[in-house]
Amino acid sequence: MSGLYIERRSFFHSLDPRAKLVWALLVLAASIVTQFNGLKSFPIFVSTIVALILSGIGAGLAAILIFNSLIFLLITTLVWAGMYSNQGRLVLDLWIIKVTDVGLLVASGKFFLIMSPVFAFITFFVTTKPYHVSWTLEKIRVPPKLSTAFVIAVSLLPTMVKATRDVIDVQRLRGLALDKGSIPERLRKYIPIIVPVISRLLSDVWDLSMVLASRYVGYSKKRTYLLEPKWVKRDTLFLLFSIIFYGVILLWGLL
Structure with a gap:
């Protein structure tokens, strides 16, 4: 069974599954901390889009995922912007729904809270063989x-x-x-x-x-396991960059 895995030669395919799993968990943690401010969580979302591109899943599939996420963004904006219509400065008046800057920040933050981890774990499963997923889980x-x-x-x-x-x-x-x-x-x-x-x-x-x-x-x-992934210098550099990048966003979100 290949499941969600797609056989490709890409940067993410070459990474150790443990490094990719830690990266996905960092995306999840940073998204949770910045869920009430879309401005702070936007870099996380961009990083997951870049990860999808580097995973080699194909432009067509990536475009479908992004397009569907934009529809979800519209829904979250209507819901959360309506709940915060009395806070902040009025940006857009849609008859019944009044959209404020605070409502937009919260709505986009909630959108990124859902979509960024989804894209991160899609990247993980698409670029990791089920055999190695099981191996990674047993390692932890x-x-x-x-x-x-x-x-x-x-x-x-x-x-x-x-x-x-x-x-x-x-x-x-x-x-x-x-x-x-x-x-x-x-x-x-x-x-x-x-x-x-x-x-x-x-x-x-x-x-x-x-x-x-x-x-x-x-x-x-x-x-x-007969074939076990080997941790190399590339995995260390990727993990260090991820910790620094998402660590800064975590601190920004906490502040």
């Missing part, structure tokens, strides 16, 4: 069974999405109109989709459990 003292279960769950995500898409296409060919009717009717129409998807996934999980049992996975207390 995560139990082997838990790390294996986590890696399998992440690896099954593309399979779940594809299975759902296939079932929806088949049901639409049979005349199921998901975009018509009231909200309760639309929800009821998803039952012919949920049942086949769950049935298919249960079958896949059963087959996978047989494969794992035949390989004695989960019965030994400690796993061994």
Whole structure:
């Protein structure tokens, strides 16, 4: 199972998984601290965009992720700017919703709080083989069974999405109109989709459990790995730069 991993030759692919994991956690920590000020969290978001580009996932996929995030930015702006409409200087008056500078800062900060860690962990999983993800988790003292279960769950995500898409296409060919009717009717129409998807996934999980049992996975207390990543100078420099960059932003956010 390759899961979210994409085989490429890029800067992030060449990094040690431990360095990438620490980087993603630093992005998460800095995003949490600066969540109420979009000006302070903007450099974090830019760094994750640069990471997506350096991960070699392709311009098309990166453009789709960024475009979808802009839609989410519009939603968060309408929600949070409305909640802070009585604070700060009025910037934009949209009839019912009044947007102030404070509301924009909070809305953008909340947007970056969600999207920056999402982009960071997408970069991590896209550039790290599931084999090495499990190895990294065990290096930080995560139990082997838990790390294996986590890696399998992440690896099954593309399979779940594809299975759902296939079932929806088949049901639409049979005349199921998901975009018509009231909200309760639309929800009821998803039952012919949920049942086949769950049935298919249960079958896949059963087959996978047989494969794992035949390989004695989960019965030994400690796993061994044939190919282990090696920490090199490039990883040290990347980690030091990340600690300094996000450390400054953390201090800025705390101040």
